Amino acid sequence: MAHSAEHRVEMHRLGAERRAQGKPRWERTVDVKAFLHNEYDADPAVNAYHKIQNVVEVLTANLGDLLDPSPDNSKYDFEFEQLLEEMKDRTIEGLRDEEDLDQTVDYYLHQVFDVLDYNSIWAGDGTNRIVRLHEPDEQTAPGL
Numbered sequence: 001m002a003h004s005a006e007h008r009v010e011m012h013r014l015g016a017e018r019r020a021q022g023k024p025r026w027e028r029t030v031d032v033k034a035f036l037h038n039e040y041d042a043d044p045a046v047n048a049y050h051k052i053q054n055v056v057e058v059l060t061a062n063l064g065d066l067l068d069p070s071p072d073n074s075k076y077d078f079e080f081e082q083l084l085e086e087m088k089d090r091t092i093e094g095l096r097d098e099e100d101l102d103q104t105v106d107y108y109l110h111q112v113f114d115v116l117d118y119n120s121i122w123a124g125d126g127t128n129r130i131v132r133l134h135e136p137d138e139q140t141a142p143g144l
Helices: 005-020 046-063 078-088 092-096 100-120
Strands: none
Touching: 005 100, 046 078, 046 092, 046 100, 078 100
């Protein structure tokens, strides 16, 4: 887990190893945090939906090496691919059924940030604010 002592120790070890090799701590940046705000809509479920869909979109567009199941790709992460599929399948109506939307979004983000950390990918600092709206699938969000 991202907040465990073991995770922090492991991330410190990976960072020290990269610096010892003359490399920066982060290999690249994928600005996930630019999408983590509540400026999409007044409806919390709609906000959660757009956060989740935007994170999936930006990760899918920028992390092909982790999502390519080719036999010669040692970086492929099946569990990460499954996580993104689960996130992509979330609907506004399904999110409305959640007791705590913040906890639901945080559940996904902790897993995403763990993968990014272990692959030396910086998630951005959150200073940018990108509002990208997704059209809900008519079958999963009737009447919206």
